[in-house]
Amino acid sequence: RKEVEQDPGPFNVPEGATVAFNCTYSNSASQSFFWYRQDCRKEPKLLMSVYSSGNEDGRFTAQLNRASQYISLLIRDSKLSDSATYLCVVNERTGFQKLVFGTGTRLLVSP
Amino acid sequence: NAGVTQTPKFRILKIGQSMTLQCTQDMNHNYMYWYRQDPGMGLKLIYYSVGAGITDKGEVPNGYNVSRSTTEDFPLRLELAAPSQTSVYFCASSSPGDSVGRAFFGQGTRLTVV
Numbered sequence: 001r002k003e004v005e006q007d008p009g010p011f012n013v014p015e016g017a018t019v020a021f022n023c024t025y026s027n028s029a030s031q032s033f034f035w036y037r038q039d040c041r042k043e044p045k046l047l048m049s050v051y052s053s054g055n056e057d058g059r060f061t062a063q064l065n066r067a068s069q070y071i072s073l074l075i076r077d078s079k080l081s082d083s084a085t086y087l088c089v090v091n092e093r094t095g096f097q098k099l100v101f102g103t104g105t106r107l108l109v110s111p
Numbered sequence: 112n113a114g115v116t117q118t119p120k121f122r123i124l125k126i127g128q129s130m131t132l133q134c135t136q137d138m139n140h141n142y143m144y145w146y147r148q149d150p151g152m153g154l155k156l157i158y159y160s161v162g163a164g165i166t167d168k169g170e171v172p173n174g175y176n177v178s179r180s181t182t183e184d185f186p187l188r189l190e191l192a193a194p195s196q197t198s199v200y201f202c203a204s205s206s207p208g209d210s211v212g213r214a215f216f217g218q219g220t221r222l223t224v225v
Binding site for chain 1: 152154217
């Protein structure tokens, strides 16, 4: 089983749509969780951290369910500029900050 | 503030050649990482370092070596290039005191081995 699993997509949505991505992780001892965004042929950049209580940043909402080892990202009112690959990232914290990346979910927002 | 800087951005190597990918960061981060990303795939950890003089293997270390003589620099060495090492290489850094795991990435080095 992969350490961090994501649906690779692509998710094709029209502008203004709401879209949700999910991610599961295998290491129950994982300490912290993130969503990174990666544009085509660019480096990954932190989108947002994910907290147990759920957190929001503008149009983006992240949720964590530790019992189910499940992380989600919701994007409301999608923009063309949201087109990118979204990487689920888990810090396994085995003696140092070990970041484990999912393969990413590709989002395509069309006019 | 430059962040994480990688050089070169692009490189074509012949099979059997060697090269060093350079990475430097100016954020005084203790932790540094090298990842590779194959087309359509996630990032795989090659090597990491928790501080100057300390390095360790990640999940795909074969064919690579690293050193960490200073906090700022973390070069990755390919000794005998093979086609399987064609990939995009990302260097990253993070601080144990900064949001527990948030990493800053360089712009990547696109390597082709022919």
